[in-house]
Amino acid sequence: MDYIFEGLKNAFKMIVGLDRQVISIALVSIKVSTLSIILATGLGVPVGFYVALKDFWGKTAVVIILNTLLALPTVLIGLLVYSFLSRQGPLGTLGLLYTPWAMVIGQSILAFPIVAALSLSATQGVDKRVKKTALTLGANAWQTGLAILAEGRFAIFAAIIAGFGRVFTEVGISMMVGGNIQGYTRNITTAVALETGKGEFSLGIALGIILLMVALPVNILFYCFQRKKS
Amino acid sequence: MATTTSLENSGLLAVLLPPFEKRFDVKVDVIAVGTGKALKLGENGDVDVLFVHAREAENRFIRDGFGINRRDVMYNDFVIIGPADDPVKIKGNDALGAFRKIAHRKWFFVSRGDESGTHKKEKKLWELVGMKPRGKWYLETGQGMGVTLQIADEKRGYCLVDQGTYIAYAGKVELVILCEGDERFFNPYGIIAVSPKRHPYVNYLYAMALIGWVTSPEGHKIIGEFKKEGKVLFHPAVYKYKK
Amino acid sequence: MEKPVLKVENLSRSYKDGFTLEIPSLEFQEGKSYVLFGPNGAGKTTLLNLLAFLDFPQEGKVLFKEKEIVPYNSNLASLRKKVTLVMQDPYLFEGSVIQNLYYGLKLRSLRFNEVEEKIEDTLNMLSLWGLRNRDVQTLSGGERQKLALARAIILDVEVLLLDEPTPHLDEICTAFIEEFINNIVTNRSSQTLIMATHNLEQAHRLSKEIIFLQDGRVQFISPKKGRNKVK
Numbered sequence: 069m070d071y072i073f074e075g076l077k078n079a080f081k082m083i084v085g086l087d088r089q090v091i092s093i094a095l096v097s098i099k100v101s102t103l104s105i106i107l108a109t110g111l112g113v114p115v116g117f118y119v120a121l122k123d124f125w126g127k128t129a130v131v132i133i134l135n136t137l138l139a140l141p142t143v144l145i146g147l148l149v150y151s152f153l154s155r156q157g158p159l160g161t162l163g164l165l166y167t168p169w170a171m172v173i174g175q176s177i178l179a180f181p182i183v184a185a186l187s188l189s190a191t192q193g194v195d196k197r198v199k200k201t202a203l204t205l206g207a208n209a210w211q212t213g214l215a216i217l218a219e220g221r222f223a224i225f226a227a228i229i230a231g232f233g234r235v236f237t238e239v240g241i242s243m244m245v246g247g248n249i250q251g252y253t254r255n256i257t258t259a260v261a262l263e264t265g266k267g268e269f270s271l272g273i274a275l276g277i278i279l280l281m282v283a284l285p286v287n288i289l290f291y292c293f294q295r296k297k298s
Numbered sequence: 299m300a301t302t303t304s305l306e307n308s309g310l311l312a313v314l315l316p317p318f319e320k321r322f323d324v325k326v327d328v329i330a331v332g333t334g335k336a337l338k339l340g341e342n343g344d345v346d347v348l349f350v351h352a353r354e355a356e357n358r359f360i361r362d363g364f365g366i367n368r369r370d371v372m373y374n375d376f377v378i379i380g381p382a383d384d385p386v387k388i389k390g391n392d393a394l395g396a397f398r399k400i401a402h403r404k405w406f407f408v409s410r411g412d413e414s415g416t417h418k419k420e421k422k423l424w425e426l427v428g429m430k431p432r433g434k435w436y437l438e439t440g441q442g443m444g445v446t447l448q449i450a451d452e453k454r455g456y457c458l459v460d461q462g463t464y465i466a467y468a469g470k471v472e473l474v475i476l477c478e479g480d481e482r483f484f485n486p487y488g489i490i491a492v493s494p495k496r497h498p499y500v501n502y503l504y505a506m507a508l509i510g511w512v513t514s515p516e517g518h519k520i521i522g523e524f525k526k527e528g529k530v531l532f533h534p535a536v537y538k539y540k541k
Numbered sequence: 542m543e544k545p546v547l548k549v550e551n552l553s554r555s556y557k558d559g560f561t562l563e564i565p566s567l568e569f570q571e572g573k574s575y576v577l578f579g580p581n582g583a584g585k586t587t588l589l590n591l592l593a594f595l596d597f598p599q600e601g602k603v604l605f606k607e608k609e610i611v612p613y614n615s616n617l618a619s620l621r622k623k624v625t626l627v628m629q630d631p632y633l634f635e636g637s638v639i640q641n642l643y644y645g646l647k648l649r650s651l652r653f654n655e656v657e658e659k660i661e662d663t664l665n666m667l668s669l670w671g672l673r674n675r676d677v678q679t680l681s682g683g684e685r686q687k688l689a690l691a692r693a694i695i696l697d698v699e700v701l702l703l704d705e706p707t708p709h710l711d712e713i714c715t716a717f718i719e720e721f722i723n724n725i726v727t728n729r730s731s732q733t734l735i736m737a738t739h740n741l742e743q744a745h746r747l748s749k750e751i752i753f754l755q756d757g758r759v760q761f762i763s764p765k766k767g768r769n770k771v772k
Contacts, residue, residue: 155452165452166437197632204593204626205645205692208618219635247449250411250438262440 071269078270079277089271094278097255100171101236107172108179108235109228116187116227117217134188137181142174142240149174149245166247171255174241179231186227194220226293233286237279299328299508300337300345302415303442305487306330308462308531314520318511324504332442334413340364340490343497347505349512351415351460351487354422365490367506369513370535372521373486376419378477379447379464380456388456391479396456397427404435406455410446411438415485420458423482447471460485462531469527486535489513544606546571546700546733547592547624551601554587562587562757564601569700574726574734578744579754585737586629588754589702592735593626622649626702629737631689633677638669638688641677645696663695667721683714690718694725701725703736707743719746 082090119130151157153165153173164170194216202215217224239257246253248262256275264272305311306328315326329336329345333352339345341364348365350356359365378388378396386403388396400407409431410417424431437453439446443463450457451471464475489512491505511517518534525531545568555561562584569575569592577585590596591603597612604610605620614620625645634641642663646656664670667687672680680688686707693701706722707715726734726748738744744751753760 155454163453166449195632197628197630198634200590200595200626200628201632201634203595203618203621204624204628205696206618206622206625206648211618211648215634221635247437247445248440249449250440252434252437254440 075269075273079274082270082274083277087274090274090278092251093254093256093259093275096168096251096253097236097257097279098282100168100242100255101175101232103172104175104235105179105183105228105232107176108183108231112180112183112231113187113217113224113227116184116189117191117213119184120188120191121213121216131188134181134185138185140178140181142178142238143244144240145174145177146241146244149177149241153245165245166249166253168246168253170245171242171253174245175235175238178238178241179235182231182234183227186230187224190220190223190227191216193223222293226290229286229290229293233283233290236282236286299326299347299349300335300339301328301330301349302333302336302351303330304414304416304460304463305349305351307443308466309526310462310521310524310532313524314512314517317516317520318508321511322504322507324507326508332410332412332414333418337364340492343492343500346492346501347508348490348492349487350490351485352418353486353488355418356488356490359490364493364496366493366495367509368488368490369509371487371489371512372518372532372534373484374461374532375478376416376458376460376483376485377464377475378456378458379450379471379473380476381454382472382474384476386456389476391477393423393477393480393482394427396477397423400456401427401429401431404433406435406437406450406453407431408437408439408446408450408453408455408457410443411440412442414442416443416458416460419483419485423458426482443467447473462526465526465529465531487532544571545569545604546606547735548604548607549588549591549601550604552591552598552603553600554591554596554598556587560584560587560757562591564588564759567752567759569733569735571699571733572730573750574748575736575750575752576744576748577735577737577752577754578739578741579737579760580739583739583754584757585739585754586704587757589626589704589735589737592700593624593702594621595626622696623698624700624702625693625696625698627689627693627704627706629705629708631685633680633685633688635677637674637676638664638680639673641688641692642695645692649696659695663691667691668717683710686710686714686718690721698732700733700735703734705737705739707738715743719743722747 119127149170150165152159153162153170154160198216198219199212202212207215237257239261242253242255242258243261246255246258248254248258256279260272260275301311311328319325329339331339333350333355336348336350337355337359340348340359349371356368360368378393380388386399386405388399409420437449437455439449443459444467446457447459447467448471451473457473489509491502491509492500494500494502521532521534522530547569549564549567552564553561560582577588579585587596591598594610594617597610602609605624610620634644639660642660643653643656661670664673667690669684669687669691672684677685677688690706707718710718722734722736725732736747738747749764751763753762
């Protein structure tokens with residue numbers, strides 16, 4: 069028990085004292101995950117929205133594919149990105165492997181189906197009367213779409229937050245395509261996974277606490293948005 | 299037994315230990331971690347014997363009373379590997395010169411960054427050059443040799459690695475040996491028993507038996523004949539001892 | 542000089558469940574008020590949706606000022622700005638009363654400060670001023686109905702369509718809204734008003750022209766006028 073208390077004590081000292089290593093690691097997590105969720109949202113919300121409202125040839129296939137992508141384990145996505153970005157792979161000349169960009173690519177792929185699928189159900193959950201109401205008040209197609217999106221905004225925010233929560237805490241992709249390089253691609257999850265094994269127990273706890281400090285409010289926000297929509 | 303990942307990865311233990319296990323009717327649990335962690339395990343009394351390659355740390359370990367009866371077992375050499383076209387031109391046998399050139403050109407150098415034996419040797423070399431490597435070109439992976447080599451390969455950068463591990467991975471990476479033969483690259487392996495005075499419950503007798511085995515003529519024969527890709531990875535200490 | 546602002550010719554619209562609305566001919570004059578009366582399922586809502594250009598006939602035509610309305614008309618949005626429908630059980634956008642009122646005006650590119658006075662007037666007309674900043678989810682049934690009405694009349698459309706303006710409301714509220722509608726009719730001589738109700742007394746209170754609908758057909762129109770020929 070002493071061992072754990074000692075670890076907790078040192079962890080708090082690190083956080084309060086803004087230990088340089090801890091800050092560097094946390095920043096990598098924040099930068100990579102934020103960029104990833106922005107990309108995933110930019111593509112995911114329109115896709116979810118469109119698929120929910122339009123009937124088109126192959127729609128069922130798209131929905132099935134989306135749901136399958138949701139189930140992809142992070143190591144598989146990591147493997148996929150790795151194979152594309154490594155020197156032997158098709159995009160090897162870009163030299164992106166073991167850089168934060170590789171992590172962003174992988175995490176975007178992870179978050180996209182989450183944001184898209186939840187945006188899809190968010191859009192479907194919007195009251196069916198919104199379309200006619202907007203139209204009869206004079207909205208054109210674009211404005212009607214925005215009205216539907218606006219009415220579903222809480223559920224869509226929830227979708228984005230869910231996506232963020234997922235990428236912020238993932239480790240498979242970060243490990244495989246990031247390489248845990250200090251000050252560069254070492255984020256909270258890879259650091260906890262690898263540094264603790266080397267005896268850096270306090271660092272591991274400090275990072276774990278920071279992770280919770282982000283994950284907890286994120287989940288509370290998610291809950292609030294979910295409730296608001298109903 | 300606590301040992302380093304590079305030793306475990308070399309595959310030597312898989313041939314060296316079984317005859318011992320059979321002869322003495324005992325099982326050896328190998329825990330492969332970085333040298334730093336291995337020494338920590340010894341200090342805590344979590345293991346009975348250490349088989350590592352970090353001379354200065356080993357000396358401190360014994361001086362502090364954690365270990366006794368250290369024996370040299372074998373040695374090999376470190377080398378600096380890099381891309382075949384050697385962009386910084388480090389080819390030769392000047393370790394310090396090589397490090398200096400890489401730092402000056404700020405070419406990618408991938409380090410273990412994990413307090414392993416390899417990392418400690420690397421840090422010592424930087425110390426001798428008189429600089430602390432820092433910057434976008436110096437990548438610390440904090441992981442084992444395998445991953446570190448992979449990243450070096452990807453980045454087409456330089457890396458310090460022990461010969462044994464390199465030979466084991468040679469087929470998987472495009473990096474080649476560029477700088478070798480400098481006497482500073484000497485990499486001795488030692489085996490130490492955890493002191494029963496410090497931790498009375500350690501398996502001291504069998505630890506001593508193992509030490510006896512690996513330093514016996516039979517043990518040396520196995521070590522000396524252990525080859526990968528047709529090359530000998532480790533040189534037994536008794537036959538060719540360098541200071 | 543009477544000009545039909547809306548006209549229906551040989552209209553047919555049927556649904557999968559078998560219901561069909563069939564109207565060979567029907568005209569609505571500019572500036573007049575009409576009531577569509579009929580039991581539930583008679584086709585009142587269907588007809589109103591067609592007149593609001595929210596739905597389109599399978600056969601026949603709907604004409605606005607002598608021009609046929611077709612689904613692929615690129616002008617549809619601007620045409621819909623001239624005809625608005627307050628639906629039975631209307632949907633209110635998430636937000637406040639004022640935000641809902643402003644929505645239609647925003648679509649017409651009117652800035653808030655330009656229409657602030659108009660919004661205030663409309664709120665007053667419908668006794669909603671005290672509720673201006675309230676979240677719509679907190680409104681009572683009567684208040685919701687008034688807001689939906691306000692949202693439509695603030696737009697100064699040419700044709701105002703109301704589908705069951707007082708559903709399930711108490712007598713006081715019903716009386717208020719009916720009086721309000723009668724005021725619009727009196728004060729806005731250029732606006733055409735077409736309402737649907739299944740309450741005969743209400744129909745009589747609201748308008749002199751009553752179009753009786755049943756089973757998807759116009760049964761008769763009262764009072765009878767020479768121009769409206771019904772089969």
